[in-house]
Amino acid sequence: MAIQPKKHEMPVQPALVRARNFEEVALGYSEKVAVAEAQRCLNCKNKPCVEGCPVNVxxxxxxxxxKTGDFEGAYQIISxxxxxPAVCGRVCPQETQCESKCTVGIKFEPVGIGRLERxxxxxxxxxxxGKLALPTPNGHKVAVVGSGPSGLTCAGDLAKKGYKVTVFEALHVAGGVLVYGIPEFRLPKEIVEKEVETLKKYGVDIETNVVIGKTLTVDELFEDGYEAVFxxxxxxxxxxMGIKGESLKGIYSANEFxxxxxxxxAYRADAQTPILRAKNVAVVGGGNVxxxxxxxxxxxxxxSVRIIYRRSMEELPARKEEVEHAEEEGVKFDILRNPVEIIGYNNPNDRRDRKNGCVTGIKVIKCELGEPDEKGRRKPVEVAGSxxxxxVDCxxxxxxxxxxxxxxxxxEGxxxxRHGGIIVEEDTGKTSxxxxxxxxxxxxxxxxxILAMGAGKTAAKAIDTYLSKN
Amino acid sequence: MYKIVKKRVLNPTVTMMDIYAPLVAKKAEAGQFIILRVNNDGERIPLTVAGYDRVAGTVKIIFQIVGGTTMLLNAKEEGDYIQDFVGPLGCATKTDGIKKVCIVGGGVGCAIALPVAQKFHELGCEVHSIIGFRNKDLLILEDEFKACSTKLTVMTDDGSYGRQGVVTAPLKEAIESGENYDEVITIGPLIMMKFVVAATKPYGVPTTVSMNPIMIDGTGMCGGCRLTVGGKTKFACVDGPDFNGFEVDFDEAMARSDAYAEFEQKAREKNCNLFKGAK
Known part of the structure; x- marks a missing residue:
């Protein structure tokens, strides 16, 4: 049977409709389409895709x-x-991981692995x-700091091996960047909640409102009987950026926004947390965030919303799909531009004018691409006088x-x-x-x-080895 | 959920609560803050720790009813619960090497200044306190300040209690009369702290200010609480909330602090109407 050269299309909300709502952009495959897409897989012997996956699904x-319609069986294998899995199927950059290695992808479009996982x-x-097969408790206690992708993965893997795991989360809800960072329209929060609920069923305790380093220290976790900490x-x-005007009203870090x-x-009409409803927005940077x-x-x-990025479209670090979605929805790309100053409103005659200190514009300078830097990316060079x-008002x-x-x-210890990142052994995640x-x-x-999940997985394995010895 | 163990109305716009939060109570120090949410879907607001009881496991908060959230909080009674309470956050007020200190508090800021004054008092320092209010009705915590201060001066804007005038007047007099403070610590409205700093700077008396900017997570993630201190971007939640007053860009902080003034006003009106309806 000849292989269909293209992936089955992912149904999506029409661009101009979705650009005005917070519902999920991609709607997911139907059973029929999923089976058809699965049939594009050659089930080749060397399975290059597995190596391309940081957690080796x-x-x-x-x-x-x-292919055979045994969807629950498929789930068991992924899990x-x-x-x-519901998170990874949505936010993994499959095009640079599993799908980039796919044998079908040599001649045609690779198998839609991410879409199938989702x-x-x-x-x-x-x-x-049904009921989950719960592991027998092994009597060991492990603390996990942070309930983002790495923490949840580490907690899940250990819990499935019988460890008693407590996850400490600083915010009032579990999920880390999956709930505060990645938007609803890309990853509905209900899905994160479900994944967290599944972990709880495996016996993972989640303590919200505990800031490790403040409420409790790592050393105190050991005093409390935890034998390992992730x-x-x-x-x-x-x-x-450190440019003039960066503290004016209407300037957010992406994290805050x-x-x-x-x-x-804050997008809801009845929200108790305010957010600026700006007319003309500039976003500085070219990544997924x-x-x-x-x-x-x-x-x-x-x-109007524009991305200001100092290199060209080719160098944008964001996933291609995200860039395409943004363009379809009407985001403009001011590439080869670098901000030099942010300009604010100032009424010298009325110091009480509410608009004082609000953003009115962003001054940018044009750039050209110069020589490649140490990572091989061409460096932007500013064009004098441009x-x-x-x-903009935001x-x-x-x-x-x-x-x-x-x-x-x-x-201590x-x-x-020098950047402040914790030093670990790459194969185990072990710190000093x-x-x-x-x-x-x-x-x-x-x-x-997914890289964070891979790290959580590596550490879970190492913690298991470490505690099995004791 | 976190239980309100005690509630006391200090004046018509300021309320005190003891919240049962043993993990926070165990670690809290003067100068630190907590973040709370009153209900599900509620806003996260930072409040400075106004006291703690390590044995009872309670943390004292004192808040002014300024926006929708503080209005919801004030509607809670003893025995009720609030949704979230996390801390202690930020760095404790530094006390090293200080033998004689002047604490300058303004309005509800006095609630935060009190545990700082108490801390210095416990350490055996000489504590002079100057506390200022708009008028007599808004006066809070006078007895508590009296108990931990060698010298207490109460100021009101309208002269309805204590001395009439602003807090900087007695502060300047004290410095000029030769009181050699190792440190002046001021907590209150931004404009007051700005003037306190302007008053102490010519004399070179080290001055610490406690900043209370807009915040969301309070743990060093969102960057909403950023300030310019000594020409550099600092984050009140992890670098502060105490900063060297001579280095803080107050004009910028004041402009940033009212970014959501309109929203706050609407939220307040909305909640006000809700409560009217309920009563």
Whole structure:
């Protein structure tokens, strides 16, 4: 049977409709389409896709189950490797991971592995009525700091091995970046909740409102009887550019803007948390977070939203799909531009004028691409005298984060690198402190959900080895 | 959920509550803050720790009814619960090497200044306190300040109680009369702290200010609480809330603090109407 050259299309909300609502953009495969897409898989012998997956999901095996319509069987296979399949199926950059290695992809479009994973996880969440096979408790206690992707993965893997795991979360709800960062329209919060509920069924305790490094220290966790600690506290303080006018009213870090919108639901009409409903928004940066911020701004009612990025479209670090979605929805891309100043309103005759200190524009300078830097990306070079001002009433800085200092400052013997990231052994996630493991953005700086999950998984394995010896 | 163990109305716009939160009570120090949410879907608001009882496991908060959330909180009674309560956050007020200190509090800021004054008193320091209010009706915590201060000056804007005038007047007099303070610590409205700093700067008396900017997570993630201190971006939640007053850009902080003034006003009116309807 000839292979259909293209992936089955993912049904989506029409661009101009979805650009004004917070409902999920992609609607998911039907059973029929999922089976048809699964049939594109050759079930090849060397399974390159599995190596492309940071948590090594047995991809061809689960796809074989989908082919036969055994969706629950497919779910069981995925969940052996992944604690958060419904999340991964939505937010993983499959095009640079599993799908980039797909044998079908050599001649045609690769198999839609991510779409199939999402389908299987959603099918399970909607249909599964049975009981989970619960492990026998092994009597060991492990603490996990942070309930983002790395923490939840580590907790899930350990709980399935019989460990008593407590996850400590600083915010009032579990999920970390999955709830405060990634928007509802890309990852509905209900899905994160379901994944967390599943972990609870495996016996994982989640303690919200506990800030490790403040409410309790890592050392106190050991005093309380935890035998190992995994730190997955995530990325930290947002970076700013250090240009003039950056503290004017109407300037957000992407973290603040997204936290207001996602975690605090400021997009709802009855929200108790305010958010600026800006008309003309500039988002500085070109990563996935920048795309999320831009698309959220549109949905909050902005008339124009532009991404300001100093390199060209080719260098945008965001996923291609996110960039395409943003473009379809009407986000403009001011590429090869770098902000040099943010301009604010100032009424010298009336100091009480409410508009004083509000953003009115962003001054940018044109750039050209020069020589490649050490990472091989061409460096932007500013064109002298090319500055001009774009009228905006809101600027969102999405240019990365620096690690959070709270745990480092209160944990003796925990070594960090010069950027403040926790130093770990790559194969185990082991830190310089006995019994303490770490992974995710707290180690690497801002990265992806799946890499954090991979790190949580690695650490869970190492913690199991470490505690099995004792 | 966190139980309200005690509630006391200090004046028509200021309420005190003891919240049962043993983990927070165990660690809290003067100068730190907590973040709470009154109900599900509620806003996260930061409040500075006004006291703690490590044995009883309670943390004292004192708040002014300024917006929708503080109005909802004030509607809760003893025995009721609030949704979330997390802390202690931020750094404790530094006390090292200080033998003689002047605490300058303004309005509801006095609630936060009190545990700082008490801390210095416990450490055996000489504590002078200057507390200011708009008028006699708004006066709070006078007895408590008296108990921990060697010298207490109460100021009111309208002269209805204590001395008439602003807090900087007795502060300047004290410095000029030769009181050698190792440190002046001021907590209150931004404009007051700005003037306190302007008063102490010519004399070079080290001055610490306690900042209370808009915040969401309070743990060093969102960056909403950023301030310019000494020309650099600082985050009140992890670097503060105490800062060297001589270095804080107050004008910027004041502009940023009213970013949501309109929203606050609407929320207040909405909740006001809700309560009217309920009563």
């Amino acid at each position: 047995a991809i061809p095996d689960f796809i074989s189950k989908v 052996e490797s992944s604690s958060l 389908f299987v996880a959603d099918w399970h969440n909607a249909h599964f009525k 730190i997955g506290s995530g990325a930290g303080l947002p970076r700013f 997204l936290t207001r919108a996602n975690l605090m639901k 920048a795309m999320d911020a831009a698309r959220t701004a549109l949905r909050l009612g902005a008339e 500055e001009y001002v774009i009228d 600027v969102i800085m999405a240019i990365g984060t620096s690690p959070n200092p709270l745990i480092k400052n209160t944990t 925990l070594e960090v690198n 402190k006995d019994g303490v493991y770490a992974g995710g953005d707290a180690v690497t700086g801002a990265a992806t959900v």
